[in-house]
Amino acid sequence: MIPLALAEIAQCTRGTVLDADPATRVSGEATVDSRDVAPQGLFVAVKGAHADGHDYAAEAVARGAAACLVSRPVGVPAVLVADPVGALGQVASTVRSQLTGCTIIGITGSQGKTSTKDLLLQLLSHHGETIAPVGSFNNEIGVPLTLLRTGAATRHLVLEMGARGAGHIRYLCEIARPQMGAVLNVGVAHVGEFGTVEATGRAKSELPEALPGGGTAVLNLDDPLVAAMAFQTRATVITYGVHERADLRIEALRLTAAGYPSFELTYRGERASVTMPLIGEHQAHNGAAAAAVAVAVGMDLTQVASLLASVVATSRWRMEPHERADGVLVLNDAYNANPDSMRAALKTLAALARGRSGSRTIAVLGEMLELGSSSYEQHDAIGRLAVRLGICRLLVVGEGARPIHRAAAAQSSWGGESVLVPDADRATEWLRDRVRPSDLVLVKASRAVGLERVAAALVDDGTVNAP
Ligand SMILES: Nc1ncnc2c1ncn2[C@@H]1O[C@H](COP(=O)(O)OP(=O)(O)OP(=O)(O)O)[C@@H](O)[C@H]1O
Ligand SMILES: [Mg+2]
Incomplete structure (x- = not known):
């Protein structure tokens, strides 16, 4: 982190230094x-539903923190x-204004943000020091915490x-002031909170709207709500997708026998073949989004394509494959679920x-949570799709999740x-009795359902019942 004195922190937050010399410097990460x-480091005391950070100050x-950010005195x-x-957020914004020579890239969308961020970290690290969020840190806490990890050498x-x-995104952009932004898709994830898909789209468009004239907006041309955001930004637009007019285009997309997306990328007359060692067609779209950002920061397509061919999965429980000795393949996609990612997973x-x-x-x-009044219909559609796909x-x-079954x-x-x-325990029991060698088992639900336990039990078993 770029060092800050407590006096500077107090100044930008209109706060008061307590129990410390105002010249004390915070130089470690915030948490x-x-x-x-x-x-x-800086410890930020957040009052949550279950715990109050002030009790841990x-x-x-x-444990070594230089100071805490608090809303009541804590005696340290x-x-x-x-x-x-x-x-x-104000501290992060102050640090942001001191960052020079660093390109700040925002990624938003209904799904694939973390997956794309993981890919982008692996690409951009070959082009200068790159910082990206831990896990899925993507809100008013996670974004400033990530920003505060930057140093003078961050590119x-x-x-x-x-x-x-x-x-929400406007607020994050006010803190981070990104020069580049990628919008991946607008889907039905969290539609219960937004009301409609159009309202979700408007919220996502706050990223391209916040970009400056000299910046770059990377937009998915295959998604009409995202493509329309080209008219809502002052930044230069680079589009990607399978769409024939996409600037960075995915062609001849297919899945290999291992489930890896294999495709050609074209950009400004150049062409490169890629097979990404990650499961699911959707990874090609995330890969193309990451590639579009990478070429926009100045990397060349051939290098980007060869890096995409050697990416590794860094965030857990997203189409995570586990092949058992008996040939059973467990796909642990239990991190989260919404109708779009459910469809992508079932098709895979x-x-x-x-x-x-x-x-x-x-x-x-x-169950897929947070779908509001469309919940029944969306679960019902997943049940039908499973049948249509011949699961x-x-x-x-x-x-x-009963409507899926019905x-x-x-x-x-x-x-x-x-x-x-x-529940998950009954699911594990059912599977233990019935899974046979060479079965392909997908495990997926919203985070709160906790199906990763089912996947883990299945993987740990490693043994099978006679067919
Ligand atoms: N481009 C995509 N299209 C559809 N589904 C996707 C796409 N990318 C990832 N997924 C699936 O969506 C789920 C979530 O992926 P990921 O964590 O990358 O998304 P996210 O946008 O970061 O989600 P969150 O809002 O929970 O942070 C996973 O099940 C993954 O397999
Ligand atoms: Mg995420």
Whole structure:
């Protein structure tokens, strides 16, 4: 982190230094978790639903934090402010104004932000020091924390920007003032909070709107709501996608037998072949978004393509493959789910089965949360899609996901079977009794359903029942 004196922190946050010399410098990273404070770091006391960070301030200082950002005195070095989260944003904004020679890149979209951020980190690291968020840090806490990790040598800062309502991305952009921004897609994720897909689109368009005239907006031309954002930015637009008019184009996209997307990328008359070692067609789109950002910062297409061919999955539980000794392939996609990512995952499962004759497909699906009034209809559509794709077995977990089961079970033409179980433990039991060698098992639901436990149990078993 670029060092700041407590006096400077107090000045930009209109706070007061307590129990410390105002000349004390914070030079380590900022955190909201007292267990991972950095030496000379800043501990931000956030009041959450279950815990109050103020109760951990003393521990944070004992572990090496230089000071805390607090909204009440805690008896250890601190800057007292009205709202520690807002103050964190102000500190980040101050550091942002001191960053020179660093390109700040925002990524937003309904799905694929973390996946694209992971790819971009791997590409841009070959073009200068790059900082990107830990995990899915993408809100009013995660974005400033990531920004505060930058140093004088940082050349690229990649920021994941999430939104749960209007104005959220605008706020993140006011802090970070990105010169580049990529919008991946506008889907039905979190539509329960936004109201409509159009409202979701308007929230995402706050990123291109915030870009400066000399900046670059990377837009997915395959998504009409994203493509329309070309008219909502002063920045130069680079489009990507399979669309024939995309500046950076994906051509001849197919999945290999291992489920990896294989395709050609074209950009300004250049062409390069890529097979990305990550499962699912959607990774080609994330790869193209990352490639478009990379060429916009000055990397060449051939280098970008060869780097994409050797990327590794860094964030867990996103189409994470586990091949057991008995040939059972478990795809752990339990990180999260919404209708678009559910569709992408089911299509990938079906495509993988086509490359493995004799393999049965089993989809273990739980509820997709935050869909508001469209919830029933969206779950129902997933049940129908599973049937249309010829998924062999559906194991539907939890009452909230019942419409998937009901829709699938009602399709008389389907040769498969759907079973509804109440929870993750029952799902594990069901699978233990029935999974056979060479089965392909997809595990997916919203985060809160906790289906990663089912995937883990299945992987740990490593043994099979006789067919
Ligand atoms: N381009 C895409 N289109 C559809 N689904 C995708 C795409 N990229 C990733 N996914 C799927 O969406 C889910 C979430 O992926 P990821 O974590 O990258 O998205 P995110 O936008 O960061 O999500 P969050 O809003 O939870 O932070 C995973 O199940 C992944 O397999
Ligand atoms: Mg994310």
